[in-house]
Amino acid sequence: MKITLRQLHYFRALAETRSFGRAAALVNVSQPALSMQIKELEAILGTALIERSPRDLRLTRAGRSVLDRANRILSEAMELEADARHARGLGELNIGMIPTVAPYLLPGTLAALRAADITRELRLREAQTATLLEGLRGGVLDAVVMADPPLAPDLIAQPLFTDRFVLAGSAARLDALGANPEALRPVGLPPDQLLLLDEGHCLADQALEVCALDRRQTRLDLGASSLSTLCGLVAQGFGLTFLPEIALATETRGTPALALQRFDAPEPARQITLVRRAGSSQVDWFDELADHIEQAAQALIAQARQIAPTT
Structure with a gap:
């Protein structure tokens, strides 16, 4: 046996x-x-x-x-x-994205991929970083899009674009920060006003890192799992939050009371990266996928610069 x-x-x-x-x-x-x-x-x-x-x-x-x-x-x-599958020309791709990227990048990326090859079968999964890495290493996913991935010998990471953070809140709260010249630097933000995503989301960890804070110093543990939930809360005056540039067009459209403020230079940001296994073969699709994602991102960033102009 x-x-x-x-x-x-x-x-x-x-x-x-x-x-x-x-x-x-x-x-x-x-x-x-x-x-x-x-x-x-x-x-x-x-x-x-x-x-x-x-x-x-x-x-x-x-x-x-x-x-x-x-x-x-x-x-x-x-x-x-x-x-x-690739040898037979089936072209199936299993792609994962983190939740603070997927809602914004997927529409443009999918449209470009479909236009390039209407026969390609796509399977998509949205999950937090740890789950995506497990799926990638286990062979369930072909590639994942994440922010600032860990360096690992079994993974190949291709940087796609830099996604800057913008401060979001009600107009009254942002106006009140104007009296403090340090407030437009992440480390100068009042920690008791900062609202973040639920623990486990890499965007929350990145925000805490650039603010030199830990979660215990923030005012409220919301357990929020989406940026849309946070934007609705801060627009009503419940605090402040970090919003990535690629999310500005979507979140400001759905939350008209949301006000935005650019940070002073150097602006905090995250690096969005496409990752695959180092052992993957026949990876001609990888560069093509990276190009489509980057193009979709650049369109969103151009919209963001109109919504919240850089100085």
Whole structure:
């Protein structure tokens, strides 16, 4: 009897969820079927891979080693399938984007990609950075768009554009900042007025970093998951927030009471980057995708400079 990709796939799901029930739901099989495949895998390897307890399960030392290899094998299998699709001309792309980029860049990017190749099949996922990186490394995604990605030897990152931050709030709050010459520098902002996205969003982390703050110093933990929610709140006078340039056209259109103010130079910004696995082959699509995203971004940035002119 030989190890199968199905067994490795089920084992990885079990390691991720630490529950037979949740793992079975994740891979869309019955719990008995998943349990049988795990037992067969353990029998083939001649060792236990998991330790069961009434409330939890954990990997054995052998299980951790098998999981590392399973991740590599499954990733290579995904690359093989992707290469075969490209060789047949199917052109399927699985792309991920962070939530503070996707709503603004996707429309222009998709239109350009469709115009370039109407036969291309696109699959899109919007998620936070950690989830996207996991999907990329696991072979579920071909490329992801994120801000300031970590340096890693297994990833190739291509910078796309610089996305400057603009201060957003009600007109009254922004006018009140004019009396303080330091207020138009991020480190000069009153921390008790700063509203941010929920923990885990990289934009919130970047805002805190440029302001030299931690989350405990901000006035209110909203648990907000979208920039639109924040813009609606600050427009009504509940505080101030950071808004990326690519979001200005959309968010000002939906929130007419929102006022904007450019920061003094050097303006805080984030670097938006397209990332793929270093082991990906047949990556002619990568440069094309980067070009389309960059063009969509530059159109949004040009609109932003009209909405909130630079000095």
